[in-house]
């Protein structure tokens with residue numbers, strides 16, 4: 001599927017819920033957002049900030065992406081509230097079982113298109 005802002009929002013935006021360290025958050029959200037169909041997505045980060053805040057990262061200085069050699073990545077100037085979901089080793093499809101880890105980290109996203117908007121979550125640090 002072509003990466004798009006809508007795809008980014010579906011996979012990575014959860015502005016309405018505060019950082020959520022309930023252990024079931026990831027199991028619920030990964031299913032609700034459609035990332036456990038066909039296979040269990042291994043790693044996924046949800047960002048508990050507004051779309052305006054995340055969109056604004058695209059105007060930060062561009063940098064080389066961590067996961068590709070493209071240079072349309074941008075790092076947030078401040079740390080953001082995120083929840084990282086990581087598939088447990090013991091998890092067996094279709095029961096996708098995730099760890100839920102809250103943190104406040106800088107995020108690195110790729111932006112594309114006109115308007116120039118977030119399309120890919122690259123990394124956090």
Ligand SMILES: Nc1ncnc2c1ncn2[C@@H]1O[C@H](C(=O)NS(=O)(=O)C[C@H]2[C@@H](O)[C@H](n3ccc(=O)[nH]c3=O)O[C@@H]2CO)[C@@H](O)[C@H]1O
Nearest residue numbers: 003043044045065067068070110112119120121122123124
């Ligand atoms: N520069 C670009 N510019 C424009 N587009 C670009 C660019 N780069 C890729 N795409 C496209 O994006 C699409 C895509 O899904 N890429 S993905 O690497 O698999 C996404 C990762 C991420 O969702 C998740 N993850 C990972 C770490 C973490 O901390 N948190 C976390 O959530 O895991 C996934 C796998 O790592 C794909 O179509 C690719 O072509």
